[in-house]
Amino acid sequence: MQTLDEMLxxxxxxxxxxxxxxxxxxxxxxxxxxxxxxxxxWRALELASVLVDFDGEASSA
Structure with missing residues (x-):
């Protein structure tokens, strides 16, 4: 649930x-x-998952 909350x-x-x-x-x-x-x-969740991962990578770079 935390990840969904983060996506929101x-x-x-x-x-x-x-x-x-x-x-x-x-x-x-x-x-x-x-x-x-x-x-x-599923499509909404998959896209949000990709974008959360991208944001995490960009923040740590």
Whole structure:
């Protein structure tokens, strides 16, 4: 959850995406269930993950 909160704070996820992804992971409860997340949420999460990693690398350089 901390990473999702960080993505929201950095404006990499919208409040709605943050809510929907958080709700999905609470509902799914298992890795297999989480993997069935709707594609539009996966795309948002993947992009935000790449950008968080890029931001972390840029900050440490």
């Amino acid at each position: 704070a950095k404006h990499l996820l919208t409040p709605e995406q943050h809510h929907d992804i958080s709700a999905w992971t609470r509902w799914a409860k298992t890795p297999e269930g989480i993997l069935n997340m709707p594609p539009h949420l």
